[in-house]
Amino acid sequence: QVRLVESGGGLVQPGGSLRLSCTASGSLFGLTQMAWYRQAPGKQRELVAAIGVGGKTSYADGMQGRFIISRHEATGTTYLQMNNVKPEDTAKYYCNAVRSGSYWWGQGTLVTVSS
Secondary structure, three states: OEEEEEEOOEEEOOOOOEEEEEEEEEOOOOOOEEEEEEEOOOOOOEEEEEEEHHHOEEEOOOOEOOEEEEEEOOOOEEEEEEOOOOHHHOEEEEEEEEEOOEEEEOOOEEEEEOO
């Protein structure tokens, strides 16, 4: 079992930056991927970025260059650095962990981009 807790969300102005954290606990051995998803009001949940074994990263269209995903193995924490945020980035951001076909979700952290 894997427990994920997100933090770092809040209100940020357009053009600003924010760093989200996902702290993982429990049975972390063998996790093959950590990812960030987001869900805006009235929309489906969508992938933002993922990081796999060896640190290989992937990003959804339009995310690369503004968002950076990273993982600190020693602490089991996955980060999402959000730069030059836009109002359309407003959403609840969820952390996701994958292992052998099983996956886990955190409760999410809300990011609001507004002036």
